Amino acid sequence: MAKKRTYSTGPFRERAILVGVSVRSQGDYWALDDSIAELSELARAAGANPVARFTQTMNKPSPTYIGKGKIDELEHAVKHEEIDTVIFDDELSPTQQKTLEDRLKVKVIDRTALILDVFAQRARSREGRLQVELAQTEYLLPRLAGQWSHLERLGGGVGTRGPGETQIETDRRLVRRKLSRVKKEIAQVQSQRSQQRLQRTGGDTKIVSLVGYTNAGKSAIFNRITSSGVTERNQMFSTLDTTTRRMYLPSGTAATISDTVGFVHKLPPVLVAAFRATLEETLEADLLIHVVDISSPYAVEQTQVVSDQLSDMGIGDTPRILVLNKLDLIAATDDEPISLSVLDQIDVTEFSRVVTSSATKGWGMNDLRDAIEAEVVSATPVLDIASHSE
Ligand SMILES: Nc1nc2c(ncn2[C@@H]2O[C@H](COP(=O)(O)OP(=O)(O)OP(=O)(O)O)[C@@H](O)[C@H]2O)c(=O)[nH]1
Ligand SMILES: [Mg+2]
Known part of the structure; x- marks a missing residue:
């Protein structure tokens, strides 16, 4: 037909x-x-x-x-x-x-x-x-x-x-055998990665990890902060692999920062379980940077999904900075200032700080560096809503 x-x-x-x-x-x-x-x-x-x-x-x-x-x-x-x-x-x-x-x-x-x-x-x-x-x-x-x-x-x-x-055409016995082979290979990759991480951090460098809904701008922020060239693209799930770089905070203190896979509404549990190796930086992070695309009509729902999924992963209590990104897409006019109404609808008490940014314009990157510094160095959480200053 x-x-x-x-x-x-x-x-x-x-x-x-x-x-x-x-x-x-x-x-x-x-x-x-x-x-x-x-x-x-x-x-x-x-x-x-x-x-x-x-x-x-x-x-x-x-x-x-x-x-x-x-x-x-x-x-x-x-x-x-x-x-x-x-x-x-x-x-x-x-x-x-x-x-x-x-x-x-x-x-x-x-x-x-x-x-x-x-x-x-x-x-x-x-x-x-x-x-x-x-x-x-x-x-x-x-x-x-x-x-x-x-x-x-x-x-x-x-x-x-x-x-x-x-x-597809094999039977369960073969599939089970394959499962155990894949799991073994992943375990090998995972152990190599933890060795690399230990070398990189020496065990005491703070680990910062970007998290957020897919397409929120995590890779764009990562590239801005670390001058890297990770793929940033207007499509779902551009990033699957974790990339980690060393970053220096304003005071000169070193930390590592990781860009990782995004979340989505109804993310399959099999996928989260299988991606544990990739998500290791996030699971072990001292600080999470939760990036939200504030221009999305679903910004509130997306924020909630990510928070729920972090809790499901057992890291709901890791200190978190909220980054409201793509600020340039909700530009203010002379009569109407930028509306951050999202803030009224999400539970900001989950976050120790809130930063607004535009990764493409470079807005808010210094604020973000300051916020990271304040969190990992002083570790005294203060709710501080910074407006971008660049
Ligand atoms: N206008 C505007 N576009 C942005 C901003 N930040 C990111 N983008 C664009 O949004 C798209 C998604 O950005 P990414 O950095 O790839 O998003 P991500 O969160 O890494 O997405 P996944 O890896 O798919 O989970 C890209 O086309 C970026 O160029 C911003 O502040 N303003
Ligand atoms: Mg990405």
């Missing part, structure tokens, strides 16, 4: 339908439409072309993820819109996925598979690839029964790419 294309030239992109639900009893602070908007961005990043959205608000979770009537509607749309893939906004259980795939007769993937796919495309270093491979394999293991013969028939593409792909 010939596939519809939006344009006659350019690469073929799978036509996808996005599906999300909001469950009243679960009271998520992230609105359904916003979550689907982000899913759409992830789908594009993975190479799909989202052509329709199906959403439903329900009183309680459904065993089939969405209601019966909606599945009928979806089935109809899949047939008539020549859909290749249906993407669900939450992690589906293996049974849900199988049931939906049997019913819709096209590839069914979930948010987790999509995020793993984007990571698989971005992974360059050996460590990054190993970690994505680990996460994909952990994700696939409970889903192996019967599913992959079906998927192979449907072809690969979005949600099936990456190092995990080669295992």
Whole structure:
């Protein structure tokens, strides 16, 4: 069957339908439409072309993820819109996925598979690839029964790419063997890294780590502060590997600062677990710099997601500086000064200091250096909202 294309030239992109639900009893602070908007961005990043959205608000979770009537509607749309893939906004259980795939007769993937796919495309270093491979394999293991013969028939593409792909036709025993091999390799990489860290820090240099939502500007700030050339790009998950540099604080004291992988709403736990080696600098940091893109309409939600994920990782109590970045994108006019209304909506007591910045304009970098110095040298937390001075 010939596939519809939006344009006659350019690469073929799978036509996808996005599906999300909001469950009243679960009271998520992230609105359904916003979550689907982000899913759409992830789908594009993975190479799909989202052509329709199906959403439903329900009183309680459904065993089939969405209601019966909606599945009928979806089935109809899949047939008539020549859909290749249906993407669900939450992690589906293996049974849900199988049931939906049997019913819709096209590839069914979930948010987790999509995020793993984007990571698989971005992974360059050996460590990054190993970690994505680990996460994909952990994700696939409970889903192996019967599913992959079906998927192979449907072809690969979005949600099936990456190092995990080669295992599609193997059985669980082989996958388990592979899991232990990957884990062993990661352990080796991890021990090399801790040795390097020890050499670098001599054990007593303070460790500072940038954290934040993907695309917030962590790499841009890192480059400004350390004069490095880490990739900064307007796309999700540009950074997967941690880069660490020595930095000198205004008083001359040395510290190390690390740029690392970003967070996202509903970040799959398999991924966080697999990326433990990469996140080591963050886990062991004396100070976290939480970077927020203040120009995003979701700045408040994104800040909350990152705070929650840091708590889940067991580092909710590490001292933290809040950096409100991309200040240049919310420029003030003569009549209206810059609005930092985000500050009214987030719990600033989590942070010892707040700095405003624009990494691209170079605003606020000296304030940030001063704030880091004050935190790691004096270690007396004071809530001090500095305005940029450059
Ligand atoms: N206008 C403006 N753009 C910025 C600013 N800071 C970063 N950017 C841009 O925002 C995009 C994302 O920046 P990155 O530094 O790659 O973001 P990141 O937080 O490292 O993102 P990931 O590595 O994907 O998690 C890039 O296109 C940057 O040039 C800023 O202060 N103002
Ligand atoms: Mg980055």
